[in-house]
Amino acid sequence: xxxxxxxxxxxxxxxELFKTLSDGTRRALLEYxxxxxxxxxxxxxxxxxxxxxxxxxxxGKLKRARLVTARRAGxxxxxxxxxxxxxxxxxxxxxxxxxxxxxFTALEELxxxx
Amino acid sequence: xxxxxxxxxxxxxxxELFKTLSDGTRRALLEYxxxxxxxxxxxxxxxxxxxxxxxxxxxGKLKRARLVTARRAGxxxxxxxxxxxxxxxxxxxxxxxxxxxxxFTALEELxxxx
DNA sequence: TCCATTCATAACAACATGGTTATGACTTTG
DNA sequence: CAAAGTCATAACCATGTTGTTATGAATGGA
Numbered sequence: 001x002x003x004x005x006x007x008x009x010x011x012x013x014x015x016e017l018f019k020t021l022s023d024g025t026r027r028a029l030l031e032y033x034x035x036x037x038x039x040x041x042x043x044x045x046x047x048x049x050x051x052x053x054x055x056x057x058x059x060g061k062l063k064r065a066r067l068v069t070a071r072r073a074g075x076x077x078x079x080x081x082x083x084x085x086x087x088x089x090x091x092x093x094x095x096x097x098x099x100x101x102x103x104f105t106a107l108e109e110l111x112x113x114x
Numbered sequence: 115x116x117x118x119x120x121x122x123x124x125x126x127x128x129x130e131l132f133k134t135l136s137d138g139t140r141r142a143l144l145e146y147x148x149x150x151x152x153x154x155x156x157x158x159x160x161x162x163x164x165x166x167x168x169x170x171x172x173x174g175k176l177k178r179a180r181l182v183t184a185r186r187a188g189x190x191x192x193x194x195x196x197x198x199x200x201x202x203x204x205x206x207x208x209x210x211x212x213x214x215x216x217x218f219t220a221l222e223e224l225x226x227x228x
Numbered sequence: 229t230c231c232a233t234t235c236a237t238a239a240c241a242a243c244a245t246g247g248t249t250a251t252g253a254c255t256t257t258g
Numbered sequence: 259c260a261a262a263g264t265c266a267t268a269a270c271c272a273t274g275t276t277g278t279t280a281t282g283a284a285t286g287g288a
Contacts, residue, residue: 014138015136018132018141021128021136024125024128040264051247052266053267056265058246060266074254074255075264075265156235166235167238171237172276190233190285191236
C-alpha cells in the first residue's frame, strides 16, 4: 500500500490516456467524433491531414485507450467517441483538490478566447 | 485560415502539455510539488525512482510546459508547481461542452475508487 | 584554499513513435 | 465472376524519448 508516488495501476491508465491525447491528429479525430457523431474511417481520413493507414492506427490507439468504440457495418467501420474514457484523467486532476473545484471557473475564464 | 481541425496554436500548447503529462515520473513529481510545496532537486530525486540527471531533465520539461517554476537559491534549485499551466488542457476539455459541465459529477463518481 | 554538495549538460544506448507506401482481407456492386 | 471500395496490417525510415554514466560549473563550508 505504499503507493506514495507510483500508484502503479491508475497511473498506467493515465499514462496511456495522456500519451494518446498528446497527439494533435488524434485529438482532432476525437473532437470530430464528439462534435459530429459516429463516422467511418473513410470520412475521418477525408478530414485528416494524414494517410488512411495512419488514421486507422490513430483510431486503434484511441480505441485501446478506450476513448472511442468501433462498430463494423459491411465494409465500413464506424467509430464513436467514448467520453467516459476520460474519467481517469479527471480523477488525476483531483490531485489539485480544492484548486480544481474552486478555481475551475477562474481557469475557465482564463481559458476563454475573448 | 482553413484550420477546420488543426487549430494550429492552442493545439500546440495541448500537444506539449499532454505529452509532458504522459510520463508517470513527471506526473509524480508534479503531484509531489502540489502536495508538499516547493522542493529542491535533491529532495525530488530522493522520492523518484530515477537518477538525478533524469529528474533534472523531467523538471526541465515540466518547466518548458509551464507546469512548474524554478527558483535558484545558492547551489540549490527549488521547483514549485504552477497550476495555471493546466489551463489549455481544461480549455480543451471544453470540446465536450455540456458533457463536461453537466456530467462532471457523474465522471467524478465514476472515478471514485469505492 | 580545498573539498564536498548540488545541479545541469553531454554522450550514448535502447526503444517507441509518427509518417510513408505496399499489400491483403473482406464487402458491395456491376 | 470480376472490379472497385473500405479498412487494417506489414515493412520500413526518420526522429524523438527515456534511461544511463561521466563530467563540468557553481556554491558552501572546513
